[in-house]
Amino acid sequence: MRKLIYLGPLLFFIITAVYFALPILKGKDPRILPSAMIEKNIPDLNLPPLLETKQGIDKQALMGEIQLVNFFSSWCGPCRTEHDFLMRINKSEIIPIYGINYKDKQNAAKAWLLDLGDPYERIGRDIDGRTAIDWGVYGVPETYLIDKHGRIQYRHVGPLSESIFKEKISPVIKALRKQTNG
Amino acid sequence: MIAELGHYALVLALLIALVQTTVPLYGAARNDFSLMGVAQPAATAQFIAIAIAFGALTHAYVTSDFSVINVAENSHSLKPLLYKISGVWGNHEGSMILWVLILALFGFAVAQFGIHLPPTLKARVLSVQASIGVAFLGFILLTSNPFLRLDPAPIDGRDLNPLLQDPGLAFHPPMLYLGYVGFSMAFSFAVAALIEGRVDPAWARWVRPWTLAAWIALTAGITLGSWWAYYELGWGGWWYWDPVENASFMPWLSGTALLHSAVVVEKRDALKSWTILLAILTFALSLMGTFLVRSGVLTSVHAFAVDPERGLYILAILVLFVGGALIMFALRAPSMKLGGLFQPISREGGLVMNNLLLSVATATVFIGTLYPLFLDATTGQKVSVGPPFFNATFVPVMIPLVLLMAVGPMLAWKRGDLSAAMSRLWFAVALSFGISIFVFWLHSNEPLTPVIGFALAGWLAGGTLKEFADRIGLFRDRLSKSLSKARRLPRSAYGMTLAHLGLSIFICGAVADSAWRTEVVINAKERDKTSIAGFEAQLESVNRLEGPNYHLERATVVIRKNGEYVTRVFPERRFYPVQQMPTTEAAIYTTLLADVYVSLGEGSKDQGWTLRLWYNPLIPWIWTGCLIMVLGGLISLSDRRLRIGAPFKRAHKKVQENGLLENA
Numbered sequence: 001m002r003k004l005i006y007l008g009p010l011l012f013f014i015i016t017a018v019y020f021a022l023p024i025l026k027g028k029d030p031r032i033l034p035s036a037m038i039e040k041n042i043p044d045l046n047l048p049p050l051l052e053t054k055q056g057i058d059k060q061a062l063m064g065e066i067q068l069v070n071f072f073s074s075w076c077g078p079c080r081t082e083h084d085f086l087m088r089i090n091k092s093e094i095i096p097i098y099g100i101n102y103k104d105k106q107n108a109a110k111a112w113l114l115d116l117g118d119p120y121e122r123i124g125r126d127i128d129g130r131t132a133i134d135w136g137v138y139g140v141p142e143t144y145l146i147d148k149h150g151r152i153q154y155r156h157v158g159p160l161s162e163s164i165f166k167e168k169i170s171p172v173i174k175a176l177r178k179q180t181n182g
Numbered sequence: 183m184i185a186e187l188g189h190y191a192l193v194l195a196l197l198i199a200l201v202q203t204t205v206p207l208y209g210a211a212r213n214d215f216s217l218m219g220v221a222q223p224a225a226t227a228q229f230i231a232i233a234i235a236f237g238a239l240t241h242a243y244v245t246s247d248f249s250v251i252n253v254a255e256n257s258h259s260l261k262p263l264l265y266k267i268s269g270v271w272g273n274h275e276g277s278m279i280l281w282v283l284i285l286a287l288f289g290f291a292v293a294q295f296g297i298h299l300p301p302t303l304k305a306r307v308l309s310v311q312a313s314i315g316v317a318f319l320g321f322i323l324l325t326s327n328p329f330l331r332l333d334p335a336p337i338d339g340r341d342l343n344p345l346l347q348d349p350g351l352a353f354h355p356p357m358l359y360l361g362y363v364g365f366s367m368a369f370s371f372a373v374a375a376l377i378e379g380r381v382d383p384a385w386a387r388w389v390r391p392w393t394l395a396a397w398i399a400l401t402a403g404i405t406l407g408s409w410w411a412y413y414e415l416g417w418g419g420w421w422y423w424d425p426v427e428n429a430s431f432m433p434w435l436s437g438t439a440l441l442h443s444a445v446v447v448e449k450r451d452a453l454k455s456w457t458i459l460l461a462i463l464t465f466a467l468s469l470m471g472t473f474l475v476r477s478g479v480l481t482s483v484h485a486f487a488v489d490p491e492r493g494l495y496i497l498a499i500l501v502l503f504v505g506g507a508l509i510m511f512a513l514r515a516p517s518m519k520l521g522g523l524f525q526p527i528s529r530e531g532g533l534v535m536n537n538l539l540l541s542v543a544t545a546t547v548f549i550g551t552l553y554p555l556f557l558d559a560t561t562g563q564k565v566s567v568g569p570p571f572f573n574a575t576f577v578p579v580m581i582p583l584v585l586l587m588a589v590g591p592m593l594a595w596k597r598g599d600l601s602a603a604m605s606r607l608w609f610a611v612a613l614s615f616g617i618s619i620f621v622f623w624l625h626s627n628e629p630l631t632p633v634i635g636f637a638l639a640g641w642l643a644g645g646t647l648k649e650f651a652d653r654i655g656l657f658r659d660r661l662s663k664s665l666s667k668a669r670r671l672p673r674s675a676y677g678m679t680l681a682h683l684g685l686s687i688f689i690c691g692a693v694a695d696s697a698w699r700t701e702v703v704i705n706a707k708e709r710d711k712t713s714i715a716g717f718e719a720q721l722e723s724v725n726r727l728e729g730p731n732y733h734l735e736r737a738t739v740v741i742r743k744n745g746e747y748v749t750r751v752f753p754e755r756r757f758y759p760v761q762q763m764p765t766t767e768a769a770i771y772t773t774l775l776a777d778v779y780v781s782l783g784e785g786s787k788d789q790g791w792t793l794r795l796w797y798n799p800l801i802p803w804i805w806t807g808c809l810i811m812v813l814g815g816l817i818s819l820s821d822r823r824l825r826i827g828a829p830f831k832r833a834h835k836k837v838q839e840n841g842l843l844e845n846a
Binding site: 003022078 | 254255336338339340455462463473490493494497500501504505508511516552556559
């Protein structure tokens with residue numbers, strides 16, 4: 001009996017550890033910040049173009065097809081880390097990407113695209129950060145998945161990478177395409 | 183090149199730690215002195231290798247080498263030098279390097295100064311310590327390598343979170359880690375003792391200085407953090423019961439219990455298995471803090487580098503070490519010899535009560551912190567537990583503890599005389615009563631809770647002072663005799679007296695601030711006035727200026743009392759363009775009895791600015807009290823009985839002397 005008492009701390013610890021492990025193992029990704037915008041229509045927007053050769057972005061442009069909307073800035077370090085991957089998405093033509101250039105100098109943003117390549121269908125300038133506030137952007141880079149009715153289906157905070165895209169975004173895209181076809 | 187050198191040093195440290203984990207442990211089992219002897223040079227080499235890695239990362243920060251991802255994401259070329267350096271540990275990867283550096287530092291210290299440790303115990307302690315190192319070095323190299331490169335390198339970095347660019351916070355994490363990681367030493371000693379199957383007073387004497395050092399650092403770290411939150415966050419509060427604050431508070435509570443129970447092991451050879459358990463749990467709580475901050479299972483303003491993969495890895499470390507230690511505890515502890523017996527009313531009995539109450543306090547904080555997690559996992563409901571819960575559960579546990587603190591030190595070892603102790607407490611009663619009357623007279627038409635708080639603080643101070651006075655025979659003997667007794671008193675006695683007085687001062691500050699804090703929010707244009715707690719504050723002007731890596735608006739606020747000029751204060755609102763983040767720099771006018779706290783909000787010349795003012799009575803006492811506790815700890819640590827390497831025989835003699843003194 002006395003010996004059993006000494007097992008108490010161990011049992012208590014095991015129970016606690018299971019509770020610690022549950023949220024992680026269930027795949028509840030703590031990086032997902034609750035977004036009030038999921039399943040909602042995108043807010044109104046009308047952004048001037050960044051480049052002379054490409055149009056700006058308005059609400060109509062973001063409707064009608066499944067696509068990614070990516071908030072980026074030339075002054076943002078992690079944007080640089082994800083840029084390479086955005087270029088690869090563009091090249092593989094998996095899904096079109098629309099860029100919203102957040103609180104940036106026009107020349108700096110142009111130089112950045114010239115330097116690293118331009119993965120975007122269209123680019124709009126969010127000069128004062130107003131659009132980002134409407135979308136509930138937490139910090140650049142941030143990427144939204146929009147369905148063809150213009151509803152936000154997924155939001156990723158922070159730089160995109162191949163593994164995040166494969167695990168989190170690809171399945172949603174596939175599900176959405178199935179719905180459309182079925 | 184230097185970053186690669188750091189990376190290489192880290193790999194080397196991992197290999198050394200592997201050797202240090204295995205060889206001495208095997209040597210101790212076979213009683214082979216040459217194998218056990220590997221521990222000491224290995225601990226030194228491991229420390230040097232990690233120091234090189236830490237130096238390499240610091241170099242990358244100081245020279246703004248943005249080809250290192252970690253630097254690019256957390257630093258900026260315009261940042262002042264102090265924050266370039268503190269940026270090293272202002273992020274997940276760098277902070278883990280600091281973590282293992284301190285871990286290795288403690289191992290190194292035991293290797294260097296533990297000359298008088300029995301060789302098998304020393305070998306085992308160092309090998310357990312190194313195994314923790316292996317786990318965390320592996321963690322860094324596999325999931326959180328700070329030396330990864332970025333190609334092409336950006337022109338400038340993303341800057342450190344502006345809230346962290348502050349002198350108070352520059353030193354908060356290192357102190358906190360010294361505390362957290364310091365408890366690893368107690369853990370290593372506990373596990374080594376379980377392997378040996380032997381705990382004796384000498385063991386406790388070796389454990390105590392390490393635990394005390396960790397406790398001092400943790401106290402200082404928590405104090406710095408709370409002070410920072412007070413003046414930087416601009417909310418006027420000093421403790422929020424945030425999960426991450428709680429994560430540092432829990433090891434503090436159980437570490438405090440450990441500190442006291444180790445005394446019982448040392449002096450009376452009792453409470454052995456309990457002390458071992460406390461040592462394991464204290465380090466478990468420290469590890470849990472590390473886990474909670476980084477896994478994101480709890481939402482907190484402090485959480486950083488949240489990543490499930492890393493969370494899982496740290497959880498695995500936690501399970502391996504704490505689970506392993508607890509299994510060993512379950513197997514070995516029941517067969518440990520029971521030590522000296524004692525009556526319930528005795529110094530030991532008092533310390534057992536102290537331990538019980540501190541454990542209950544730890545448990546309440548534990549439940550409050552993790553309840554949202556348990557509820558979410560079982561029912562999917564999301565709740566947050568806030569200050570009301572902690573005030574309702576934690577404070578009632580503290581009241582008997584404080585009552586006990588005045589009585590306990592007056593009880594004799596083994597068998598105490600409660601009525602004799604009570605009769606010595608008249609001074610505590612008198613002081614407690616006097617202060618309550620005074621407080622009641624000051625605030626007669628307000629709730630009685632602060633009166634109770636002050637009564638407790640007075641009781642504690644009175645009991646502590648009386649106990650000290652009795653010890654040196656003050657007012658009983660001639661003054662010269664008392665003074666010579668005071669000189670001969672062991673430093674640990676001074677340490678205890680100071681630490682308990684510090685707590686009393688802290689209680690006054692905490693009670694006064696929560697009961698009588700006043701707040702005024704106004705929209706002020708230049709030359710507008712307001713008054714708070716007898717002070718008059720006038721906004722003189724607001725100027726736009728440029729800082730090194732931020733823009734700022736600085737207000738000039740004149741404070742007057744009864745129409746007479748007292749001082750000018752300059753609250754600021756800063757904007758850091760790189761992180762697009764505003765911060766507030768509150769201005770504080772402090773007398774020893776209260777703070778006038780001014781914080782500048784948004785606004786413009788035409789619209790006026792939001793100005794928040796707080797009057798925080800006795801709030802400086804909170805940090806003063808904590809600093810006195812730290813000072814008490816430091817004085818106690820300098821006691822030659824605890825001084826590392828003090829020969830065992832001398833120490834033994836001192837204990838006897840001390841016992842005689844106490845009985846006299």
